Amino acid sequence: MVADFTLAPAVSSDAAGLISLRAGVVAEGEFLVAEPGEFVVSIEAMIVRIRAGDAAPGSSRCLFVARARHQVIGVVEVQPGAFRRNRHVGHVEVLVRRDWRGRGVGRALMERMIEWAGTSAVRKLALAVYAHNLPAIALYRSLGFVEEGRRVGEYAFPDGSVRDDLLMARAVGR
Numbered sequence: 001m002v003a004d005f006t007l008a009p010a011v012s013s014d015a016a017g018l019i020s021l022r023a024g025v026v027a028e029g030e031f032l033v034a035e036p037g038e039f040v041v042s043i044e045a046m047i048v049r050i051r052a053g054d055a056a057p058g059s060s061r062c063l064f065v066a067r068a069r070h071q072v073i074g075v076v077e078v079q080p081g082a083f084r085r086n087r088h089v090g091h092v093e094v095l096v097r098r099d100w101r102g103r104g105v106g107r108a109l110m111e112r113m114i115e116w117a118g119t120s121a122v123r124k125l126a127l128a129v130y131a132h133n134l135p136a137i138a139l140y141r142s143l144g145f146v147e148e149g150r151r152v153g154e155y156a157f158p159d160g161s162v163r164d165d166l167l168m169a170r171a172v173g174r
Ligand SMILES: CC(C)(COP(=O)(O)OP(=O)(O)OC[C@H]1O[C@@H](n2cnc3c(N)ncnc32)[C@H](O)[C@@H]1OP(=O)(O)O)[C@@H](O)C(=O)NCCC(=O)NCCS
Pocket: 025, 031, 093, 094, 095, 096, 097, 100, 101, 102, 103, 104, 105, 106, 107, 108, 127, 128, 129, 130, 133, 134, 135, 136, 138, 139, 142
């Protein structure tokens, strides 16, 4: 069955939906570094981020959303490095709402982002993922991302356990 969703660059009216999506993933406690209470973004700040991520050709930022029934159900964002020497590196983050996972949304968002990257100033796509996040790692590997390194014990969880971070990347084909 083909899931019924659309992809588009985010617009200002997506701001509340984007905040809600991220807050939901943060609340799951499994996939992002921020814990509930550590994620605070205003609508105004999100609108600034949306406008910066307009995905224009030659730019270094994009913010694509997946929508279903007028709700934001997924997002992929690329932000460049902060300096001249690393601004060719686009840092990727992808999130899909829990009830929409496993239906092709994450792959569609990543493929749209990679297509955009080919028109952008980004030369390398990079990301960090918890080493235990096997669905995300499988998706990234299938799209040509390779492991560049592992930060052992990078994160300490409230239950006393520590988890590793995997650094993955791929070149942007031109
Ligand atoms: C990772 C994530 C974005 C994938 O999105 P999704 O919409 O569920 O993924 P898709 O349905 O498009 O599946 C894409 C691939 O992911 C992998 N995958 C998805 N669900 C999986 C699962 N339960 N177990 C193993 N692999 C899985 C498969 O390789 C799948 O390949 P396929 O297209 O051949 O089936 C989504 O699970 C998510 O938002 N997770 C929480 C947030 C997160 O971890 N983000 C990444 C932070 S680095």
